[in-house]
Amino acid sequence: MLPITLRVKSQFDIVMQITSQRLGRSIDRRVGMVERAGRLEPRTDAPSPGRPSADPVPGTGRNPVPRPVPAKAATIYDVAQAAGVSHQTVSRFLKGFAGIRPETREKVERALDELDYRPNLTARSLKSGRSHRIGALTHELSNVGPSRVAEGASAAARECGYVLDLVSLDARSAGEIERSLDLITQHELAGVLALSSTDEMTRAFETTEFRVPVFIDAESDDAVTGRRSGLAQVGIPALIDHLAELGHRSFLHIAGPPMWRAARNRILAYDRELEARGLHSAGVLPGDWSARSGYEAIAALPRLPEATAIVAANDQTALGAMLALKERGVRIPEDISVVGIDDIPESPYFDPPLTTVHIDFEMQGRASVYRLIAQIEHAESRPVVVPPPRLVVRRSSGPAAHA
Amino acid sequence: MLPITLRVKSQFDIVMQITSQRLGRSIDRRVGMVERAGRLEPRTDAPSPGRPSADPVPGTGRNPVPRPVPAKAATIYDVAQAAGVSHQTVSRFLKGFAGIRPETREKVERALDELDYRPNLTARSLKSGRSHRIGALTHELSNVGPSRVAEGASAAARECGYVLDLVSLDARSAGEIERSLDLITQHELAGVLALSSTDEMTRAFETTEFRVPVFIDAESDDAVTGRRSGLAQVGIPALIDHLAELGHRSFLHIAGPPMWRAARNRILAYDRELEARGLHSAGVLPGDWSARSGYEAIAALPRLPEATAIVAANDQTALGAMLALKERGVRIPEDISVVGIDDIPESPYFDPPLTTVHIDFEMQGRASVYRLIAQIEHAESRPVVVPPPRLVVRRSSGPAAHA
């Protein structure tokens, strides 16, 4: 029998619990049994035995119970009083100041524990003028790249004792960037990070006066900085090498939106690498990172491209392009090879699985945060090893079809 | 092409403060941060003297250009002085207090402008005890669902004058949740949001003492609350209806990880709807939302499933399943229909394009934020219309192959 009686806590329960200390029944872990490969017995019980009436809205529509205000949080003054010392002693203890007599230390420690003291970072940063918050602007979180970068950044920040304020916005709208920047800089920030670099973003960052360190994350810098291990220096060359070795001589690129540095970077590298090898580019089609744009770029072509290999700006675009090709009767990779960039988790499961360049976005995000924090703390940046982009050969690329 | 000159604003004033404090590194377990001895060389800096341009980290290797130090941010006192009024008058003006003489108003306005005053929210929330920050915990940002929810939430919060503190973590690790919760609640938060609801997450929220409103976002509530417009009530029934109409009688479900409420919800609804129609479930295979798990679920099957329709827990899983099927010589949809849930942007470009249920994640995120803010402000929630899930029929579903 299947115990999938989910007793889902509504927020009401939570509120109650908070206010009254009532111990909620813990959610059962019986659900684990679903795993049992094979059958899941139909459950016979009604969804919510205990709760008859339907809730018209998601996540409970109950009125917020006017919460009796929970006891105020303890301050160092409360702690000091409880311990019979001065607040400054408490403060010293909290900062790990060494010169405190053991007995005093113990009293403080006990009081701290008893009152469940938690520091008020607001007050701290008001006085000290420094906070441990990092503002981060990003765009299109739903794409793998940006979101991975954000995750990495968030994790790195947390590890360093910082909190990342992630603001997701339309990085192409100057106005929105401006507004967001305006909003977040009112909070005491230790630094600001731009995780998506579009022209608008860099422009906004250049024209805004920050009084804290800022950092612009950009994979794309490498075309400009000549960094040796980046996508443009390593990843794309490897990709082109791979295709060239398969005998491809004529290529097509479906680009990302030009306002993105990463997109321009990829175009640049594509061009440069072809040229360096004496290969031919049949053109660069506009795209916007989306599968849709890849599909349409190909579908809109008056006739099939002469190119035998298509380099898409990212995996999604490659996906769209592949579908359009298949619909026109092109076999991949027998007739045309298609490759992407990014290596999103789904690309191994495309049909055919996609040859692409793996990028470690998470590390990239971490690196940015470390950099920024180094600036903030005037310390050396923690050394980060961002693994270089790596060619991943799958089945979407094959020997060039030579007439 | 564009000169990417990163102008990093220097922060001399902050530098000064940091230097003055010299504490051996002391680890405060409560705060979770490490103070490090601040080291400072007055701007003769060549931070990496010996190091040439081999920059190990992406994103500009340039040194922060020491810019002319921007004066400290103006406070209401500065403004007051400049305007020749008292700081309170400035404060009143800022709050839109009506009773201010036009001429006074103008003076203030001018001073405000001149000094480029920007309120210090830290100070504000210190005094008022209320902030406009919402902490949000989420997981797997790189998945479309969570990231869209996060984006919606972030946007909604911003529109309401709040900032969303997005913390991305492993929602399955109780420890990590605990730690994150600990960290973010030290900041003066107006409320806390759980955007991913796993068992660990709800458990953590139940056992933590918040003194602010909390809200757990959960599409999944509807199986339990009987909400009439949710995925389980509308979306999945529509999906099953669609397949039933095509003549399918035997189904297979590839589930999401059972610790996720959304996953359980989908299983429940799948079971319930089949049963209600007298259809047959050939089983529920374990999965974890990923394309890989979809692929493996099918690939590991000793023989092809008897089912003629496969309902995957989400689109990625469906993608993986489709590839595995195709590799086993199954045609989609002629032999077996495959459907997903979520309608990620790529699913129209799968091969074949995926029949799925569209979910408006962004709205869901917005709704959660509105809810929370309503609680925070003890107001009625702004009415949000979350569009009900909607069946999207594409080519991966077709008439059942009847022997």
Next chain:
DNA sequence: ACACGCAATGTTATCGGCAACATCCTTGGT
């Protein structure tokens, strides 16, 4: 024994706003 010095702790000022209360200056009614 006395001053001195440093260690341990206490006291006061401060960060930038907000709120309560105080004060001054208009008005208007008579």
Next chain:
DNA sequence: ACCAAGGATGTTGCCGATAACATTGCGTGT
């Protein structure tokens, strides 16, 4: 013209922490 009422504005204290300065107490050199 006078006073009350209220409108406009100024003053003071507080939020919770940190920083600078002040004080106590004890050991030590002479």
